[in-house]
Amino acid sequence: MSGCKISQTRRDVLKTVAGTAALLAPGVFLVAAPAPSKARPEDSMAQPSVRWGLLIDTNRCDQECTACVTACKDEMRLPSHGRPASDPQYIRKVELAEPKTGFTRSLPVMCQHCTNPPCADVCPTGASFKRADGIVLVDRHICIGCRYCMMACPYKARSFAHEAQTGQAPHNPRGKGCVEACTLCVHRVDAGVVPACVEACHAKGRGAMLFGDLMNPEHAITQVVAQYPTSQIRADLKTDPGIRYHGI
Amino acid sequence: MANLPDLVYQEINSKRPCFRAAVVILGLIFLIGLGAAYYMEHSGHWVTGMSNEVVWGMPHVFAVFLIVAASGALNVASIGSVFGKSVYKPLAPLSALLALALLAGGLAVLVLDLGRPDRLIVAMSHFNFKSIFAANIILYTGFFGIVLVYLWFMMDRRLKSKSSGPGTFAFIWRLVLTTGTGSIFGFLVAREAYSSAVMAPLFIAMSLSFGTALFILVMLAAYTMDRRPLGVVITERLRVLLAVFVAATAYLALLQHVTAAYWAGRVEVVDFLLFGSGFYSFHFWGVQMGIGTFFPLMLTLVPRMRSHGTLAFASFLVVIGGLAQVFIIIIGGQAWPLTLFPGYEVESSFFDGVVHGYSPSLPEILLGLGGFALALLIVALGTAILRFLPVSLADAEIDPHARKHQAETKDEEEAEPAPAA
Amino acid sequence: MRLWAALLLALTLIGSAAPSFAGPPELPKASGEKCLAEPAAMRRTHMTMLLHRRDATMHQGVRATANGLKACLDCHAVSGTDGQPVGIDSDKHFCRVCHDYAAVSVDCFECHNPRPEPKRVQAAMPETTPSEETVPAQDTKPEGPQ
Numbered sequence: 059m060s061g062c063k064i065s066q067t068r069r070d071v072l073k074t075v076a077g078t079a080a081l082l083a084p085g086v087f088l089v090a091a092p093a094p095s096k097a098r099p100e101d102s103m104a105q106p107s108v109r110w111g112l113l114i115d116t117n118r119c120d121q122e123c124t125a126c127v128t129a130c131k132d133e134m135r136l137p138s139h140g141r142p143a144s145d146p147q148y149i150r151k152v153e154l155a156e157p158k159t160g161f162t163r164s165l166p167v168m169c170q171h172c173t174n175p176p177c178a179d180v181c182p183t184g185a186s187f188k189r190a191d192g193i194v195l196v197d198r199h200i201c202i203g204c205r206y207c208m209m210a211c212p213y214k215a216r217s218f219a220h221e222a223q224t225g226q227a228p229h230n231p232r233g234k235g236c237v238e239a240c241t242l243c244v245h246r247v248d249a250g251v252v253p254a255c256v257e258a259c260h261a262k263g264r265g266a267m268l269f270g271d272l273m274n275p276e277h278a279i280t281q282v283v284a285q286y287p288t289s290q291i292r293a294d295l296k297t298d299p300g301i302r303y304h305g306i
Numbered sequence: 307m308a309n310l311p312d313l314v315y316q317e318i319n320s321k322r323p324c325f326r327a328a329v330v331i332l333g334l335i336f337l338i339g340l341g342a343a344y345y346m347e348h349s350g351h352w353v354t355g356m357s358n359e360v361v362w363g364m365p366h367v368f369a370v371f372l373i374v375a376a377s378g379a380l381n382v383a384s385i386g387s388v389f390g391k392s393v394y395k396p397l398a399p400l401s402a403l404l405a406l407a408l409l410a411g412g413l414a415v416l417v418l419d420l421g422r423p424d425r426l427i428v429a430m431s432h433f434n435f436k437s438i439f440a441a442n443i444i445l446y447t448g449f450f451g452i453v454l455v456y457l458w459f460m461m462d463r464r465l466k467s468k469s470s471g472p473g474t475f476a477f478i479w480r481l482v483l484t485t486g487t488g489s490i491f492g493f494l495v496a497r498e499a500y501s502s503a504v505m506a507p508l509f510i511a512m513s514l515s516f517g518t519a520l521f522i523l524v525m526l527a528a529y530t531m532d533r534r535p536l537g538v539v540i541t542e543r544l545r546v547l548l549a550v551f552v553a554a555t556a557y558l559a560l561l562q563h564v565t566a567a568y569w570a571g572r573v574e575v576v577d578f579l580l581f582g583s584g585f586y587s588f589h590f591w592g593v594q595m596g597i598g599t600f601f602p603l604m605l606t607l608v609p610r611m612r613s614h615g616t617l618a619f620a621s622f623l624v625v626i627g628g629l630a631q632v633f634i635i636i637i638g639g640q641a642w643p644l645t646l647f648p649g650y651e652v653e654s655s656f657f658d659g660v661v662h663g664y665s666p667s668l669p670e671i672l673l674g675l676g677g678f679a680l681a682l683l684i685v686a687l688g689t690a691i692l693r694f695l696p697v698s699l700a701d702a703e704i705d706p707h708a709r710k711h712q713a714e715t716k717d718e719e720e721a722e723p724a725p726a727a
Numbered sequence: 728m729r730l731w732a733a734l735l736l737a738l739t740l741i742g743s744a745a746p747s748f749a750g751p752p753e754l755p756k757a758s759g760e761k762c763l764a765e766p767a768a769m770r771r772t773h774m775t776m777l778l779h780r781r782d783a784t785m786h787q788g789v790r791a792t793a794n795g796l797k798a799c800l801d802c803h804a805v806s807g808t809d810g811q812p813v814g815i816d817s818d819k820h821f822c823r824v825c826h827d828y829a830a831v832s833v834d835c836f837e838c839h840n841p842r843p844e845p846k847r848v849q850a851a852m853p854e855t856t857p858s859e860e861t862v863p864a865q866d867t868k869p870e871g872p873q
Contacts, residue, residue, distance in 0.1 A: 104788030127655075142655065143357035143663075150656040157651055167646065167654070176495065182439035183432040189788055197785045198838055200428050203421015205361040206439050212496030214644050214656065217358050218421065221350035224814070226840040228797050233838030234350045235421025248790050291646050295495055306647070 097250030108191040109300060110242055111272040112256070113279050113288060114165055116305035118266035121164035124151055126267070129258030130168075133243065135227040146217035146232075148240040149255055154306065163306050166255065166267075169194055169215040169240035170291060170299030177207035177216065186237075192272075192300050193242045203235040212292050213299075215239050242300075272300065313396050313703060315693035318532045318686075325531055325690070332683040339676010342669035343418035351421065354670050359662035360640045365419035368674025371516060371632045372412030372681060373446070373487055374509055377480040378517020378551075380405035380453065382544075383460075384480075387473025393539060396696045396704055397525065398473075402457045403688045404524055404681075405480075405517070409449060411681030415674055438489045445483045452476045461692070484513045491635065498575045499639035504565055508558040512628065515551035519602075519624035522548065524685055526618050528695060536614070537701030545617050549606040552624055556599040559631065575642045578661070579634060586638040589630045598627010637664055752828045755821050759802035763794055770825075773799075777835075796835060800843040815841035 098104070130136070130149045138145050149168035155161070175194045177186040185201035188194050196207075196216075208216045216239040223233050229245035232238050243253035251257075252269045259267040270279035282288075288302040318325060346354055356363040383398035383405075385391045394401075417423055433440045456476045459469035488509030491500040522544050529536040567576040579586050605611050605620035641662045646652065652659035689695055696703070754766075762769055763776070776794055783789040792798060803821040804812040813819050815836040818827060822841075826833050 098788070098790075101789060101791045139352070141352060143359055143657070144352045146358075147656045150654045150658070152646070152652055152654040152656075152658050154647055154650040154652055156649065167658075178434075178436075180437050180439060180493070181434055182437045182443060183428055184434035185432075187786065189786070191788070195785070199781060199785065200425070200432050201422065202425045202429050203423075204439065205421070206437075206490075208358070208361040209497065209640070210494055212644060213646060214358075214658065218351065218361060220352035220357075223838070224840075226838065228840055228844045231838040231840070235347070236838065237421070244788070248788055292496070 098248055104189045104191040104193075104248075106190040107273060109272040110171070110192050110247060111270065111279060111283075111300040111302060112171075112242070112253075113268040113282060113302045113304060115266045115268070116163045116165045116303055118264045119164050119166070120264055120266075121151075121153065121162070123263045125258040125262035126166050126255035127151060129254040129262075130240070133227070133254035134230045134232075134241075135225065137223075137225075139221065141220075144218070144220040146219065146238060148215075148217070148238070165303060165306065167213060167215070167291070168255070168301070169242070170213050170297070170301045171240075171242055173298035173300070174296065176210040176212060176295075176297060180206045180210040182206065189244070193244050193247070194239075195241055195244065196237050196239060198231065198233065198236040198238070201236040203237065205237060207237055212295055212297065313696040313698075315399075315695060316697045317691065317693055318528060318689045318695065320690040322531065325686070328531070329683065329686050332679045332686065335679035336676050336683055339415075339673045339679060340418075342672035342676065343423075346419070346669050346673070347423060353667065355665045355667045356670070357662075357664075359657050360637060360664040362636055362640065363664065364666040364670035365415050365673050366636050367629065367633045368677050369412045369416040369419070370487065370636065371629055372408050372415065372677055374484060374513040374632075375516035375520050375628070376405050376408035376412060376513075377449075377484045377487075378513035378515065379408055379521050380476060380480050381514055381517055381547075382521055383456070383473060384477040385547075387456075387470045388477045390470075393543060393704055396699060397521075397540065398469075399457060399460050399694045400525060400528070400685075400689070401521060402453050402460065402476075403694055404521055404685055406450060406453050406457075407681040407684035407688070408517075408520065409446060410684060411677040411679075413446060414680055415677035418673060419670075438486060438493055442483075442486045442490065445479070445486050449476075449479060449483055452479050461694075480513075481510060484510045487513075491639070496644055497639055497642075498566070498572045498645065499579065499635075499642055502562060502565060504558060504562045508555070508562055511551065511555040511558045512631065515548070515555040515624060516628040518544065518548050518551055519621035519628070522617060522621040523625070524682070526614055526621075528689060529699065532695075534695070535698045535700040535703075537699060537704070538612075538614075539701045539705040540699055541614055541617055542612070545606045545612070545620075548617075548621065548624065549603055552599055552602050552606075555631075556595065559594070571645070571648070578642055579638050586634055586641070589634055589638075593630035594627050594634060596627075597623050598630060602627070640664075752824050754824060755803070755805045755819070757802040757821075762802070796839055797843070800841070804843045812842040 127147075127149055131138075134148060136146050136148065149166050152165055152167050154163045154165070171192055171194045172188075173192065175186065175188055178184075178188055178194065181187075182204065183200045183202055185197045185199075186194070186207045187197065203218070205218055208218065216237050218237050219232055219234050221234055226232055230241070243251075243255075246253060256267040256269045259265060268279045268282065270277035272280055272283065274280055282304075283302060286304060288304050289306060290297075290299045290302055320326070320329075354363060380401055382394050382401035386394035386398045417426055420426075422428075429443060433443075435441070452472065453476055456469065456472040459465040459472050485506040488506040491497075492502055492505030494500040522541075525544075526536070526541075528534075563576050563580060566572040580590055581587055602620040602623045605616045605623070641664060643657070643659050643661065646658065764772070777796060777799075780789075780791070780795055784795065800812075805817075805819050805821050807813040807817060807819065815823065815833070818824070820841060822833050822835070
């Protein structure tokens with residue numbers, strides 16, 4: 059452990075972590091550890107002054123590695139029924155290949171947590187919504203299962219629970235007939251813990267994911283995004299995702 | 307019309323065996339549809355052909371077809387009330403009833419396919435006004451209310467003369483309604499096969515075409531089964547209307563694809579739907595354009611083929627072609643993968659970059675047919691309980707010219723006995 | 728016809744009256760020290776409390792855990808013969824005991840797990856700064872991107 063003590067002020071903690079991204083070579087940056095945040099007090103609301111985001115360095119993402127996918131399935135307790143077309147996937151690894159040059163990349167794609175989420179626009183009941191801090195969620199209490207959000211999502215990020223469920227994780231209640239997707243591990247984020255995929259990427263993968271508040275200048279993600287070129291998937295649609303990629 | 311007496315309207319004779327048989331059969335199909343819906347909801351949607359890739363399936367094909375046709379079925383009433391073509395007025399009540407019934411059938415299918423149909427009340431109590439879907443919920447419920455008021459005005463002797471007001475309102479409402487239904491697809495920016503402003507006018511043309519076809523079928527069935535006289539004045543006009551609407555639909559359908567094909571990023575999806583994979587292109591050229599457009603146009607426009615029988619057959623083909631068209635729009639549009647990374651070939655465990663497969667399951671189709679049955683059941687029971695249909699639609703009853711013409715011929719016959727005698 | 732109606736009515740009355748002879752059900756004993764409110768108040772308002780908290784947590788991100796469904800399960804869960812908490816398919820589940828009696832269906836467990844989470848996992852939730860729990864590799868020197 060570093061000098062991170064409870065007695066330290068929040069500022070100190072963040073400073074420590076903000077420094078964990080260091081440039082190795084042009085276009086390649088090392089993210090030694092995920093940027094944590096402070097747990098929000100239990101009785102406080104999510105604030106619009108925060109914009110949670112992820113930065114994925116595709117230069118570091120290993121084609122063979124699926125640590126983030128496995129971690130997500132474990133964390134959210136997503137079962138597999140052996141029916142790939144209807145089994146839920148909150149995060150998936152996509153392999154890119156440019157036909158002309160042979161350039162390849164491997165990267166995870168999950169809910170992009172858009173600033174202007176098309177899913178929330180089309181949802182008839184308001185079950186798809188964006189939280190004040192930018193996390194896009196499905197309120198499965200009022201989801202009627204019409205799947206219009208799945209039609210509208212440009213990222214194919216959502217799944218539909220095609221069968222009755224048992225043994226759900228307490229932090230990821232999910233049931234037959236509702237739409238679901240990556241929550242950016244909102245239950246962990248609210249408790250001040252980074253998403254499961256990010257943790258796994260650092261523990262088992264090559265540390266290609268960086269999590270943090272894109273509006274907090276002290277967070278590593280904000281500093282890296284300010285200095286190095288990053289891109290968003292389908293930026294032309296102006297959904298302004300909170301997930302950013304480096305290296306594509 | 308002053309020289310024509312008021313037409314006599316009467317309930318359909320519900321004691322005829324053919325009527326009873328029809329009601330029983332429709333009831334059974336409806337119950338089977340309900341059973342299919344229960345099976346799908348109880349097991350979960352994995353028992354259907356729908357998946358995370360093709361999220362809307364056969365129920366949506368049937369539901370959209372019925373909802374679109376509902377708006378078009380009101381057309382006959384609109385022509386009478388709004389455009390003052392009095393020859394259509396006797397059929398206006400049936401037109402409104404059919405519109406209500408088709409909408410009820412379509413919505414029933416749509417609702418029974420929801421992941422949580424038990425939460426219908428949530429859809430009625432939580433509105434996200436940014437959603438075109440929520441707007442449609444209001445448009446559909448409003449349509450019910452407005453058409454009911456319109457029906458009341460038409461069927462109440464004291465209000466009959468004032469029915470053009472509600473009629474005009476219903477006409478405008480249904481145009482907006484079909485625009486809304488088309489926009490469900492037209493507003494999906496990320497789906498290359500959909501996102502287009504042509505969707506709204508295309509859906510309006512589709513509604514006129516499918517609605518008129520179903521109206522013709524229901525009218526012919528009712529008059530044949532109840533052995534009521536039916537002349538050719540009304541059916542001749544409907545024949546021309548149908549031809550115009552079918553041609554307009556085909557034109558806009560082609561326009562939809564041509565517009566998309568002009569766009570560099572969308573050539574591939576047009577190629578896929580129209581020329582690529584055997585399945586969708588077969589349905590487009592064979593069923594939608596061939597069976598649903600070319601043959602009906604031939605049957606309606608070639609003078610030698612004019613009869614109630616060919617008109618019924620042409621209408622039936624329009625319905626088949628229409629279902630194929632909605633199938634290509636809904637399923638074909640989803641089968642084409644989303645482009646997340648333009649310029650790259652992609653591959654993943656979640657079917658990125660591959661054409662999505664879909665094979666409709668039996669329960670889905672049964673649910674859709676159940677919606678059809680529900681709509682027709684409502685029409686059957688409605689016409690048997692209330693006076694929706696004129697006792698006779700013989701030419702002399704509805705057309706002053708026909709009456710005059712007939713009278714003249716009669717006079718001539720009386721004045722000059724046949725010379726051959 | 729009238730006979731049939733009378734018979735039907737009688738059957739309905741017998742059917743609906745039967746449980747009332749048995750009196751209101753006894754709630755299984757809970758493990759906690761004290762509930763959020765008196766039993767009478769809980770009986771009447773637990774659904775309002777849950778609903779309010781549900782929306783506050785879901786939409787605003789307020790995570791006060793004391794009055795949530797998870798807290799209910801932690802104290803009230805009933806164990807079956809195998810010593811494990813029973814699911815909602817068992818009529819011994821504390822929600823069902825009352826809800827069956829009142830003939831009100833519970834929709835919560837279509838999505839929520841009807842069993843409490845084993846304590847072990849809860850203990851793993853960090854009480855302090857999360858970085859201690861989740862960031863094992865904090866040995867890099869604090870240093871801004873160059």
